[in-house]
Amino acid sequence: MEIRAVLFDLDNTLFDHSTSARAGLDAFLQHLGTASTDELARAWFQLEQTTYDRFLAHELSFHEQRRERLRQFLPLTGRAVPATDRLLDGLFDVYLQNYQTAWAAFPDAGPALQSLHDGDMPVGVITNGNHRQQTLKVSRIGLGPLMQGIFSSESMGHAKPSSEAFRQPCQSLGISPAHVLYVGDNFRVDVEGARNAGLQAIHLNRDGGGPEGTIQNLAELVPLLGAETGGASDSTTLV
Missing domain, CATH: 1.10.150 (DNA polymerase; domain 1)
Known part of the structure; x- marks a missing residue:
């Protein structure tokens, strides 16, 4: 997909x-x-x-x-x-x-988002929290210019893992949930929540381990998507 x-x-x-x-x-x-x-x-x-x-x-x-x-x-x-x-x-x-x-992005965050952005892949954030604080974080850690949207539970009125918390951003971007990939560190809230809403999802486990399809850092994401060529292959399976 x-x-x-x-x-x-x-x-x-x-x-x-x-x-x-x-x-x-x-x-x-x-x-x-x-x-x-x-x-x-x-x-x-x-x-x-x-x-x-x-x-x-x-x-x-x-x-x-x-x-x-x-x-x-x-x-x-x-x-x-x-x-x-x-x-x-x-x-x-x-x-x-x-x-x-002490606010800081993970070292792999900026390069991964920049690669996606350079490949014309829309990028955004879905986060549980206070909209002002979460938006300020994105700005302070230097990721704001790479974002097409920051969707907070406060601004949406729905918190992850609610399906609506995932579907509203897809609707805002004008893209079907089936064509949107979600990446998060919490398997229940992020991965299961996204999949239940019809999105594709990848679990990020920086400590290592996890089921097939789990990644340990965001540098693994870009080659997986083929973002260097501007989009993912139809044969890529992300579940």
Whole structure:
């Protein structure tokens, strides 16, 4: 099936969220006068996922999920929880500023997107999250000029793995889902979600391993699509 557009997940696919977030956390803990440990990092990332999922489910606002993360995390550091939202927001800003300072794309992201762009392959992002923050990430890591669209769960009103979260971008691009390839690091949310919506999908597992068709870096994607010749071969099977 011919591929006429490639859409990507953002966090931990194009954007190195884990490294950026760990840098932000280390600086935040230093601000608190607490040593950074792997145990605290694991707790932070678990709380990040739990509270962010509640934001995606419309149980918490974007800012409230940040506050809730701090309410649960600060006792683990021996620090008292501030009594007001204003104080919580100010404390979270310490983490946020350091997180943003560390924002970076994976080294293979820019070259892969540039190759697709040079081959006249439309490229975009489907991401679960706050539209302003996700758009700012794309811009700051230098990928904005290569994008035909940034589709966030907030702007669409649907979060992955909902089929509508994948179908709306295809409709916006004017391309049938069957001719769109989606690339993401989360097999359930990205790959299964995209396939259930009728797109083709590839799992990116940077740690290695995975079923047939899994890639370990984005440099593998361009030859697979034949993007250097401006399009994929009809015989290419991407499932």
